[in-house]
Amino acid sequence: MNIRPFADQDLADIVALFTDSVHQIASQSYTPEQLATWAPRSPDLEQWRSRLSGVKTLVAESRGVLAGFISFTSAGHIEFLFTAPSFSRRGVASLLYKAASQRLAARGVTKLTTDASLEARPFFKYQGFKVVGEQTVEREGVKFRRFSMSGSSGAENRHSYD
Template identity: 50%
Template sequence: MTDKTALAIRGYRLQDLSPLVRLFTDSVHQLAASAYDETQRNAWASRTPHLDTWRARLESLETLIAEDGDQLAGFISYEPNGHIDLIFTTPNSARKGVASALYQEAEARLREAGVTSLFTEASVVARPFFERQGFSVESEQKVTVRGVHFLRYAMRKALQAPAR
């Protein structure tokens, strides 16, 4: 994305399911390769994902999609309580403002809904992004996914109420 005006953010639709899961898988396997080995990446993002599991997960979340022209560029999924569950971009959209634009839209919506604190569990790769958004590490966590161990960070950010 070179022109920020080309980026459009909209709500998730069911027809986004398969491209969104493909984006997630590609993102984990390409953008997280420097921090996680192949075994970890395969446990985190199976090359043969279960779309029914993803459908159920996304139905329980608010999800925003970023499109650059007619191409899916990224997504963010969050809960009404301020939990940021997922934020991923395509490898080609990394470090081009897509994740920041998605995050800013989600934060604005949550702030408007009266949420006073945001929290997430950030990967090693995502931690610097969240720190740039004003999050602080509350704790380091060691988790196991499909029998594989990962390091992640519980992070939080206090929000100011919107100006009225």
């Protein structure tokens, strides 16, 4: 598995991976209406380009195939952490999390935060994150349940979950 920085040519693959991941992996916890709102089947690539321009993104590749990605702010907020359904539960999310956590710790960031979906909550809990609060967010009139979580970039929280 190769972890490397995001490049512009990765955009379409990242958006496709995100869409597939939401519709296949999160389908156990969210309704079809929620999934369609969260990850439209015809995504706006320019909106994604804008979203990713404000964060650092790392991608995981296996034999030239995108296996997952993580995006985070310089302050330690994890915006995205998704794996391709075909790479689910094979350690990709753990590798990406570890790489991001190490980069942030090297910059002196000790507190990490995220807004975790119902599917992502167990992963972050295993990484040592605690639920700060439950949230209900609304997009296009559709409500979603998620969790505000915080953790540490310290080595004591690094486990393999998936």
